[in-house]
Amino acid sequence: LDALRFEGLAAEDAQRLKQVTVLFADIVGSTVMARQLDAEDIHTIIDGTLTSLSNIVESHYGRVLQYAGDSLLAVFGADESHEDDPENAVRAGLAFLKASQKIAREVEQHHRLEGFGIRVGVNTGRVLLGGGVDAENSIRGITVHVAARMEQNAPTGCLRISHNTYCHVRGIFDVSEQAPIDVKGLAEPINSYLVHGIKPRAFRNRSRGIDGIETRMIGREAELKQLQQGFHALYEHKVPHHDAASAITVVANAGIGKSRLLYEFENWAETRPESYYIFKGRARPQTRQQPYGLLRDILAWRLQIAESDSAEVARDKLLQTIAPLFDQSEAAQIDILGHLVGLDFSASPHLHGVLDDSEQIRNRGFHAAAQIFQRLAQSKHIPCVLILDDLQWADDDSLDFLNYLLDVNRDVAMLIIGMTRPELYERRPDWPARNSSAARIDLQSLGSTHSHELASELLNRLGDIPVTLHQMVTGSTDGNPFYMEELIKMLIDDGAIISNVEKWQLVPEKLSNTRVPDSLTGVLQARLDNLSVPERATLQRASVIGFEFCDLALAALDKSCVECLPALIQRELIVPHENAVNGIQGARNYSFHHHILHKVTYKSLLKHDRQRFHLGTAAWFENRVKTRGSDNLGTTAYHYQRGGEAKRATHYYALAAEDATSRHSRDATLHYVQQALALCDSDDHNLRWRLLSAREKIRATQDDRQAHDADLDAMAIIAEAIDSDNLRAEGLLCRAMALCSAGNYPAAEETSRSVLLFTQDSSATAIAARACGTQAFALRRMGNFSTAKPVAENGLRLAREAGDRAVESELLSNLSGLASESGNLLESFQFDLEYLAITRATGDKAREVNALNT
Known part of the structure; x- marks a missing residue:
């Protein structure tokens, strides 16, 4: 009885109902070959082709089950299921077509026979594997018949996939929708698609839902039509007084259906015959405090820059991809844009003269980024579509850029689609500003x-x-x-x-x-x-890393957690991302199924566990700082702060603040300084000076004079506490420049003179030169030209002594203005020539324009 029971179990195990992807391929032209070639030549061609195709199947993790004359049947996911089985099958099909082109050339060359080719069809669904005659290679079910119909209806040299397969590979391949096909045994015709190739960067579109259930979109038809109309408008003739660039913002609370609406629009747009350039970006909760975080994400998606790429690899991708859009003389634009988004081009000769001018870096970086969209759209008259998700978490610098983009590229055919929760409008009530073609779609709960x-x-x-x-x-x-x-x-x-x-x-x-x-x-x-203990522990640890997390970071917390990821994917609690090109070997990124799920999971952790996992995460990101430069400074600080390590958190917040200041990221600087000051020891005067100095540079460019004065007062107190003349001089210089900006020239002149009292030390020569420049400018504005000139000349000497080209150029400009206003035009012209030469030598475009206009 036991033996019979064992045989029954073995037979039951031999037959399995399973979802797989089936591929059919058929050689076209074999009948013609049979009439014109002898049997041995036909055998060589057919057998060689099938061998080549079989190797392709194996290299894409599939298995050939059957050969029938000049065709083969392969299956993906029969032995072991993988999430990307449908994708592997389609990639194999495209590889078939590429291989057949080579074989066709060889057949024509050696046998003078034209017309060789193959057709490929792919379908995904449930099949019965095993059992019966040839049990090991047996496969049955309607899924197989549909795959065969896909192949039979594919044009020679083409790959046709069913709608079932298409649902699994949306966004990865270039496809075109075909007319429905009748299949024997099915009541309704089925939709299918011809696959033309792989998109430049795979971006898997996943709709939320229940595994195995494909639902139609319900209750959002009018909103989808509005997005489609925005797309169609890109190709219509220009309307007078109507911007070509437009923006549509979809607004809804969490879970209402923004993602599904976007998913349907992208799928619809993907099958359209019109050409367009696609850009995508997504903000995350931590993006709000990352300088130009969303802008960086937009560029990273388009340029295939992975999180796991080293700083060097990221810079190379930026240069190689964007360089063709710019002339050789415009190379500086690429470097400045890269530096703006945090790729650290500080060693570039194009930045040497402007590294201390963060506002210029911001302005020129914005210009370069806008030029990318403009030049792409205008080079081949192909519009750009920019899709942005979770704008409520976007950093203000990137939102400023998007407003700038809509303004300066108003004549460029471009559509920006943004998805956001209502809280975006709490800080940006007029979003997007300055665009006559902006529209807002408010999604409500389903009735x-x-x-x-x-x-x-x-x-x-x-x-x-x-x-x-x-x-x-x-x-x-x-x-x-x-x-x-x-x-x-x-x-x-x-x-x-x-x-x-x-x-x-x-x-x-x-x-x-x-x-x-x-x-x-x-x-x-x-x-x-309902999760098992290991599965719940894995999800909780991942929640500490963030809404998106890398398996390497998770393994740093607990190596065994990685083994639970497939089960969490199957339960649809997390979503795997595409493996990154040139990424770390074996690394993969994941995200939670929804932001609400991430929040609930994080809150389920005990406080001491949260702290422990935050410290482990901080250590992992700290190590990443060594390879990705400034990318992870703020993230490292945040995790140290949540882990209770105030000193290390303060250190990284200070570094993040200084990095943000160097790129004129105003909100990020203010945030990081605020966090660091709250954690910093009150008697750590040197660190507090660094933080206040970073914030002062940003507040000097803003309208809040009261807050700026408060920082200057705090800096003066620290300078006295440390008893440092250099810091006294630096603080007074900042105050003098602020007074100049406010138009209080007598007070600015007096304060500048005070600076010089504390710059007797040789290390303060550059500060003394800048103070002379501020004093001379104030005297000039007061009309006291005779006193201003020797002050400016002394400043010029000090600037040259200190080797500070930026201050030298400012003083030359000041002297040129003094000479001009005194009626000495020749002397003014000579100063201008020197001024222009320095701006060109240092790559300071802003001052070069100023020099040319004087």
């Missing part, structure tokens, strides 16, 4: 009718849906689609719905015992509670 429609779609595999279940799903979720999906997943986790079968099954006794949490947070918490 009763649409909620019932969505519930019916989500539960359709149950067949007849009990009224009690329908009411449970719709009655407590307030028209929030994400809430509805998570509630159904909770019922699956609880065993009230059995979903691992073709037709779902309801377990009434478990359903009746289910207590539906009265909030989305409660539903998500219930899902966490």
